[in-house]
Amino acid sequence: MPIEPSFRTDPKDYTEEEKAKLKVKDLKEDSIGIYTSLHDLSHDDLEKEVSLIAKSFGIYLEFNRDKMKLSNVKEWIYMIRVPIPGGGPIRPDQWKILDDISNKYTISDAYTGYPLPSLKLTTRQAVQFHHVKKKDLVNVIREIAQSGFLTINGCGDNVRSTIACPLSKYYIFDSNMLSIKIARYFRLPPELFIQVFEIPVIENRPSEESFEYPDNLLPRKFKIGIAGVIRTADGKYVIDNCVEVRANDIGIVPIIEEDKVIGYQIYVGGSMGENNSYPTFSAFGLPLGTVNNDDELIKILDAIVRIQQEWGDRKNRHWARFKYLVYKMGLNWLREKVKEYSGFSLGKVREIDLGYRDLHLGWTELGNKWAYGVFVENGRLINGKNGKIKSMIRYIADNFNNVRLYITPNQHLLITDIEVEQKYKIEKILSEFNYGLRDDRPYSKLRVNSIACVGFPTCKMSFTDSERFLPKLIDELERRGWSDVPISLGISGCVAQCSRPATHPISWIGSGYELYMLKLGGGKDSLGEPLIDWEENAIYLYQVPANRLVDTTEALFELYEKNKHLGRSAEEVFKKLGNKKIIEWLKNNEKTKDLMKPHRFDKKIDGYREYHELLRNRLKEVTEYR
Template sequence: MSEEKLSKVEIIKKNSRFLRGSLQEELQNDASHFTEEAVQVLKFHGTYQQDDRDLRRELTKQGKERHYIMMIRARIPGGVLSADQYLVFDRLADEYGNGTMRITTRQTFQLHGVLKRNLKSTIRRINEALITTLGGCGDQVRNTVGCAHPHQGPFEDAVRRDLLRLVDETSAKTNAYHEIWLDGERVDPEVDRARETLYGETYLPRKFKIGFAYEGDNCSDVYSNDIGIVAHRDGENVAGYTLLIGGGMGRTASDKETHPALAKPFAFVTPGELVDVVKAIITIQRDHGNRENRKFARMKYLVESRGIDWFREEAERRLGKRLAPPRELVWHSSDDHLGRIEDGDKVHLGLYVENGRIADKPGFPLKSALAAAIAKYRPTVRLTTQQNLILADLAPEAADALQAELAAQGIRLPDAYSPVKLRSMACPAMPTCGLAIAESERVFPKVVERLEAVLAELGLAEEPITVRMTGCANGCARPYIAEIGFVGRVIGKYDIFLGANVAGTRLNARFCEMVPFDDLVPTLRPVLELYRDERLPGERFGDFCHRVGIERLKEAVPVS
């Protein structure tokens, strides 16, 4: 493809000398921020350049430049950390960040508010804890997620080994990361050309997400990934994996041709075939994905345009063998693994973290209390794709003591919260995300509180409804597979989506557009009343909305 047809980002990647660009030089100057070209390369190294949007207007009025800050995203396969690794992030958040840690929907940590001059020190310290930021962002395979439940046994151990093996095989091999952040020996970029066989010099057309799940348990929203990998059990062994392809949540509000999509069944593979088949799928996206228009560069559009049959035939051609058909999947749960979990001689404590933000607030010192407890009791820490965390592998007496110490600080187990609160998620949005066009994390607690009040009033307080909010259409909190999704359209106004199912295998549909923030819950009230009055026995809210249809739901809402 000629450079005339490549998007601007593609040209930057091609000229970056395998992700070096001008990062080394720009880290050494006194500027408060990176150049536009460097910003694109920086993403591959796990960092987004942002600015404090709360300060923009006043700084502009004063004739000053923006207050530039960096967001650093780690790569933590499956979300599993040791106690020491967790405590490194805790310290870095205070030393260089804004004093908070953000659990993402990709089962990893983000640090916000890091200044450019502290960026290298922060990344170096993360690496010293044996965690990398390479692959946290950028047009490559990002953090690979999986079920966060701390199962014990040969089956779970085997799935974890396959996950880690796949992470290693799909990681970028360029030496640029070590040169820039760890002062490693410089090598000729042409050496990287021979090493970077999976990605090539332009890497992938867009970000690429892989998720694992155990059959029956879709807590990881496996259908939202470019490749979903579902493990099948054969006693204590792994029988193999059903692969799903073509999922992705992002869309552009102004372009109706863009849309979220759920991954489709593709093939069944044995554990020994897994890595080769996944790599073949990635290379198909590498070679055929859209590099002209980034709005259509995710693999879901390639799967949609060419079809599953073409994709399978192309994969078989590259592998030199036929692929087995996918197995039929049955799902029993998609809930996060929260509360006190008894597991043989171990106890795990799954804690709810509102919108994934670990911070100290007046009367609720979550960050300090967790750091003290983790330093004292040394649990394994497991982050979840629903932005919560599990303190795992505790002796029963240690779990009792830890639970009591947290409770004394006001930090309670999930049974103290409403079902709708436990199933709520929001993206960070303002003031850090440059893509946000409306508030999300900062206002979502008020939405949930109002929704809780209405549900209680209608006798629906115990209904486990999933509700998610994002500050733009990109869908980072996966609002399109929530029973209720709020998606920011402009400042203070949101689209409402209804009707996804709890299993995460059906998208919702747009119900209302441009609803003012204060009208979100009042707009839903007539729908909730209809659900109370006309639902079938045991029918979940999303299934009810899907069954009666959006037009019937709209009829229930008074025209203002």
């Protein structure tokens, strides 16, 4: 079945049930009712309507799924997300407030599978607090506000916090400041938030000009990312795609000429999320056109979001993301709509290399100062096997008032503005807190380059483990001798794929409890896709048991090593081999041949088949607009 989103459905055609669903997302609901529900401790959960509104306040209602397996009783807990545009800057005094909150409210629990308390850093450069109890919910939000950060726009059907390269600001393009400017423009009206949580003062209020959200917000969440510019060792300025800009609904890439940024290229239609029960797909954003300056950029962004607001599918959330509008209606249609809504015509599409992607780990010289990127495995800032990293960052915040912290788009933490005379002191602190070692061995290349989302036991969308599983998988692959293989792994507990796993050459996506689907071939030019035999109309390795992932991953590593002469990257090697040869290899490999049973999963195959058909048409439109 082809995808048939009901774009711009006339509201009079909605059923009463559909109208009711739209109404519960209305942020103009009575604040007294929300306030009462959040303070009602007679039950630990929230009413459905309130939980939907709470999402826009950065509050997720969750439950401990490990405990539920044992007792069949939901223990309601909350995750609170603090969106930080561009990942910072976070002053030491602000970090200390966030760290104190984690120590006070992220409850220690044997069922989590990792040490608590913790701070979770995300791929959207946010801070998350897990395992918060309802009785502490309001206090946590108020204490976060004392740091100057807010949880508004942390979730829900609005424009989420804008992500950006955290180091670019130290060169010729301040993507961090631009991300803050965009995030402020698209911030939700704060009045209800202030009333509900009784917050007396809010820093960084929205500017006088801001996006006008309708009562029922956007059809779905909307994400914006900004690539950066950094200088390589030979003194050349290059685009740094650490944000994986094409994975966003809108991607913004600076245009460099003669070591100056002269404008931006806009990409549209990226998104990782899909659904196995509907013919949906993951997609990379495509170049729409160029703009000349920041003011023009904001007007174009406003127009694009309003187009999605008015034309996005509001009847079916599975087809409500912006990518379906882009891929179905086309780039030429969207360009005309942008001109109609903004008054600006987009400039021609340019050829831009997005192949450079820096994780910003280790030491980076910033003129007369330094930055140090701290590896935080899967973004979980704890005292654990990888060293006492949580305590180390707190110690640095307590003793170095001049530094600034940034969360990277790959869930790590960057310490910047380190004075030359402080560099030795920081190096000594890293050693004292056992940073850089796991079980007394240096972090491997495979571990540093791989990534996972939260997954079990807290994320209620997740089918299985992710964050808790990947370190153990890498432990075993390291034991088998694969520490320095030039391949990264991405793991997600579900098809939402918050960790952007499909941008890695090998990714594993949760498809059931302790079951994972393979996606292969992700990288700078394309997203990884399921292992589909198009002639056979079948998916292979759709539900691989967790205890067989190490064998299957090793078989793929072996295939790469055997054929690495075919390309400069694992992405290129797997693409050149093609699914037929990869399937044949796995069918004949002793480690995997018993797993190679075809799954005729028609809806997922239909979604990807249509994606490729639509992509061919969209790429023609890109070529015609160069």
